[in-house]
Amino acid sequence: MAPSRRSQRAATKRTYKDIESEPEDGHSKDYVGEAPIKKKPRVKKVNQDTGNATQAAPKRRRLRGLLQKVAETPLDILFEAHFSKLDPLDFLRLSRTTKDLRALLLQRSSTFVWKRARQNVEGLPPLPEDLSEPKFAHLAFDKHCDICLRSTPHVQWEARTKYCRKCLTDSRLYTYATPEPFASFVPFCDFSSSSGRRIRYYYVPAITVLREESKSLSDEMRDAWVSRKRDAYATLQIHARLCDDWSDSRVEDRSNELDKLRCQRLEQVIDRLTILGWGDELQNQNLINALRYHKLVRQSRLLTERAWSTMSDTLISMVKRRRVDRLTCAVEMRMNKFDVVYSAATRDIPLFPIFPKAVDAALLRPFSTMLFATPLDQDVTESLTAAWAQLPEVADKWRKTQDSSLKALMLKEGLEPDLNLATSFFKCNFCDRLCQYPYVLAHRCSLSYPWETFDPDNWKNYALTHLSRRGDAAIWSASQYMVDGEALRRVQHIIQACGLNPETATHEDTDSLDCRVVCTHCNTSVGTLVMRWQIAACHTDHPTVNPQAWELLDDGELECVKILEKSDKETGYNCNNFSEIYICNHCKNLRRRGHELEKHLLEAHNIHRISSDDCDWLVNRTSFSIKGKGVFLKTCVEK
Structure with missing residues (x-):
């Protein structure tokens, strides 16, 4: 019959001091927990100024005062009032504080305290017969290796050991050699190697005991002995699996608890950022995920005022950067979409009149209102598509504005402001390219667009710069051009060589001439250079401007030159050349790249194979290829 609670309390009515001299029972022999560490005695400090040794001022140690009260407390009150709510890990830590507490907790009469503490742990398997309460508590709750004292999550429940991976492989207590004939009932543990292969380690002390026992067994006794060992090992394995399952569930519960604390901390951070006015940005799930995994936020402790004061600047800077990144991406996506839709809308327009480029159209109403006055979180695709009907009218207003700017340049140089004259050429200040009107309105100069940094409060300039880089063309401006006097005189001499008056000749007059001019300075062993007047x-190639430098090609040699030009065009066409500018000779539609021209000829004209009659180079544009710049007459004569 179990003793009554009253008699048990009466038996324990002695104080902590009464058991100080009582030796520890065998109850603690198998407990491998560390003893309290002895502290070094205080040493005298030497005053360097006076050279005298002064005794260090003793610090007040509150622990001794607390333990003094514990020592004066009756054991029944101590166990009932103070120790009843503790778990085994608490008793392990208490047993390592002082020798007196260690003696109290490790004596056999204190077993009921450990048992009660073990019952406070939910799901913990029962105490096995071969372990004491402190030893079982050490295996279940302690975090340190029995050899090196490093923290380790591994417990070898079958062998009743707690070794880290390094000590288990380095020590001689485990071996991976199969212990025949005892392999079926020797405690073991499995570890994964660096290559991922599972390695089984057997407990050497158990092998040694089995070998010693088996030596004295006769053949008749061996079968019964093996049967007993297998039954005992089966019981051991069942309990070990229960302990492993409990340990895994405990780790999972702890992980869930820490995750819950991290989530609460994240919510606290979000609430504080929302109060500071960043609520709209926190609607972005990408930003939430970035905060979730930030090292200052992903901590398993609740947020405090002190912690927030140290981390707020860092997190606010992060939110600002994320806002800039989000807006930058939204702006670029909007401009990319506009460029794609605009290119599709202007794909099949005639070469003349010149339409503005995408970056120029973006500055014109109604497109500018849709692009720059509409919130970035709204889609403008449908609005842009509906506005394409106004594109011809918008393009006409744009051309009139640019024509006025070009006429102002001509007036500034004292010229007649007539853009219809064949002498209306303008030089680009960036690439020194000479462009004839109206081709100058479509001139693309890759050196003319600036670099803009993103400003969340004024992103229009960044959007235009991005669109310029995407289309390899800057915003068209007459300030980018000038009237070159030397080039003007050269054009006048060429028009005179063609038999026209440069003062009155128009584009229609010169384009109607199917003639070629010869550069007399380029008369080399290769031949005489012949080219169109444009x-x-x-x-x-020649710095001087001389009226005698140009001569009109005879009509008898014109056919030979046309044959060479056709051959030059066929060899010079390359669908993968992204720098050449081509036009369709059937509808005079502009195409920048060869693959676009091929697609246009196939869809619009059902032409599968491109010939020299289907396309031509667009003169006075941005192409820097040597193709289409003239042929040498000597080759024609020899042919």
């Missing part, structure tokens, strides 16, 4: 206007 190409000749851009021929700047």
Whole structure:
């Protein structure tokens, strides 16, 4: 019959001091927990100024005062009032504080305290017969290796050991050699190697005991002995699996608890950022995820005022950067979409009149209102598509504005402001390219767009710069051009060589001439350079301007030159050349790249194979290829 609670309390009515001299029972022999660490005695400090040794001022130690009260407390009150709510890990830590507490907790009469503490732990398997309460508590709750005292999550429940991976492989207590004939009932543990292969380690002390016992067994006794060992090992394995399952569930519960604390901390951070005015940005799930995994936020402790004061600046800077990144991405996506839709809308327009480029159209109403006055979280695709009907009218207003700017340049140089004259050429200040009107309105100069940094409060300039880089063309401006006097005189001499008056000749007059001019300075062993008059206007290989430098090609030699030009065009066409500018000879539609021209000819004209009659180079544009710049007459004569 179990003793009554009253008699048990009466038996324990002695104080902590009464058991100080009582030796520890065998109850603690198998407990491998560390003893309290002895502290070094205080040493005298030497005053360097006076050279005298002064005794260090003793610090007040509150622990001794607390333990003094514990020592004066009756054991029944101590166990009932103070120790009844503790768990085994608490008793392990208490047993390592002082020798007196260690003696109290490790004596056999204190077993009921450990048992009660063990019952406070939910799901903990029962105490096995081969372990004491402190030893079982050490295996279940302690975090340190029995050898090196490093923290380790591994417990070898079958062998009743707690070794880290390094000590288990380095020590001689485990071996991976199969212990025949005892392999079926020797405690073991499995570890994964660096290659992922599972390695089984057997407990050497158990092997040694089994070998010693088996030596004295006869053949008749061996079978019964093996049967007993297997039954005992089966019981051991069942309990070990229960302990492993409990340990895994405990780790999972702890992980869930820490995750809950991290989530609460994240919510606290979000609430504080919302109060500071960043609520709209926190609607972005990408930003929430970035905060969730930030090292200052992903901590398993609740947020305090002190912690927030140290981390707020860092997190606010992060939110600002994320806002800039989000807005930058939204702006670029909007401009990319506009460029795609605008290119599709202007794909099949005639070459003349010139339409503004995408970056120029973005500055014109109604497109500018849709692009820059509409919130970035709204889609403008449908609005842009509906506005394409106004594009011809918008393009006409844009051309009139640019024509006025070009006429102002001509007036500034004292010229007649007539853009219809064949002498209306303008030089680009960035690439020194000479462009004839109206081709100058479509000139693309890759060096003319600036670099803009993103400003969340004024992102229009960044959007235009991005669109310029995407289309390899800057915003068109007459300030980018000038009237070059030397080029003007060269054009006048060429028009005179063609038999026209440069003062009155218009574009229609010169385009109606199917003639070629010869550069007399380029008469080499290869032949005489022959070219169209528009190409000749851009021929700047010779610095001097001389009326005698140009001659009109005879009609008898014109056919030979056309044959060479056709051959030059066929060999010079390359669908993968992204720098050449081509036009369709059937509808005079502009195409920048060869693959776009091929697609246009197939869809619009059902032409599968491109010939020299289907396309032509667009003169006085941005192409820097040597193709289409003239042919040498000597080759024609020899042919």
